[in-house]
Amino acid sequence: MAGPVTANVGPWVVSIDARSDLREILATTSARGGYALTHTCKLKRRDGRVFAFARCQQLLTCLTWCLWFCRGAAPAVIVPVGFDKSDRAIWSRWAAPHTDPLPDTHWQWFDQAYGAEQLSMLLPLFYDTWSDPAWQWSLQRAIRYYADAAVMGTLERNIVLAQVALESLAFAHRANSSQQPQDGRRKPPASEQIRQLLTDLRIPTAIPGGFAGLRKVEANAPWDGPAAITWLRNDIVHANRRVDARRWKLWYQGWRLALWYLELSVLAIVKYKGRFRNRLVGEPHVGAVEPVPWAAVGEPSHRQLAGGRARQ
Numbered sequence: 001m002a003g004p005v006t007a008n009v010g011p012w013v014v015s016i017d018a019r020s021d022l023r024e025i026l027a028t029t030s031a032r033g034g035y036a037l038t039h040t041c042k043l044k045r046r047d048g049r050v051f052a053f054a055r056c057q058q059l060l061t062c063l064t065w066c067l068w069f070c071r072g073a074a075p076a077v078i079v080p081v082g083f084d085k086s087d088r089a090i091w092s093r094w095a096a097p098h099t100d101p102l103p104d105t106h107w108q109w110f111d112q113a114y115g116a117e118q119l120s121m122l123l124p125l126f127y128d129t130w131s132d133p134a135w136q137w138s139l140q141r142a143i144r145y146y147a148d149a150a151v152m153g154t155l156e157r158n159i160v161l162a163q164v165a166l167e168s169l170a171f172a173h174r175a176n177s178s179q180q181p182q183d184g185r186r187k188p189p190a191s192e193q194i195r196q197l198l199t200d201l202r203i204p205t206a207i208p209g210g211f212a213g214l215r216k217v218e219a220n221a222p223w224d225g226p227a228a229i230t231w232l233r234n235d236i237v238h239a240n241r242r243v244d245a246r247r248w249k250l251w252y253q254g255w256r257l258a259l260w261y262l263e264l265s266v267l268a269i270v271k272y273k274g275r276f277r278n279r280l281v282g283e284p285h286v287g288a289v290e291p292v293p294w295a296a297v298g299e300p301s302h303r304q305l306a307g308g309r310a311r312q
Helices: 022-032 053-071 115-130 133-150 155-175 190-200 212-217 225-237 247-269 302-307
Strands: 005-009 012-018 039-045 081-083 089-092
Touching: 005 115, 012 053, 039 053, 053 115, 053 133, 115 133, 133 155, 133 247, 155 190, 155 225, 155 247, 190 225, 190 247, 212 225, 212 247, 225 247
Parallel strands: none
Antiparallel strands: 005 012, 012 039, 081 089
């Protein structure tokens, strides 16, 4: 992300800008790998008051998780320093948070050309939802698994991680809504919970037409994306081997679909209505973004997120 970002986030004003030598830094890390400081971040209170580290810790933690989600990796916010109104350093925080090395060249919904626009819109929304204790833990867990699953590696592992992340979001969605089962009623299967989540968030559940192999399996009814992803997860975990030697093609399709669901679910939960890179259309060039599916029909309301009913 080369452009500057300025956003009002709760009681804060957040400004993020790339280093002037970012292009050279990325070229070096692309060739050699490793770690580098790429951006600077400035925080100030909207009321102009001086604050201690404890006052901004929540925002810095939230910013870290938001950047994890944008990058599909683990960048870190390091060495925050506090200044008084005379620009004298009055506190600092030294730590060694978990950080993934560069380069992070895997597919991301976040776009290099539109990154400043995307983050400016996303960060205040993400902060509002993340600050809700009912969502914070589930968002963190889902994003941690998403970042692990987004990197091309062992497809079996990535599918399991992505499915667990989706199920975690579906559980939180159900727990925060009027859809909780009454005592004595059975818990819906994972595929049904994920289907409910996606339907309420206005995310298409049909398996894309380009995923012919996955469409043909029809192991369960109804056979859609949530059913296919959960079936693939169960097939991997329980080692049923119900697919032939070409199963890696099904795993690859299921992995891409599960990550697409994860990206859109998080964006919809925080009520983001901007643009994103769609991993289901192949690998378009930088700048090839499109509106999120629900943008054309209106933003999901809190009531729709909490109490909508799925179409079976």
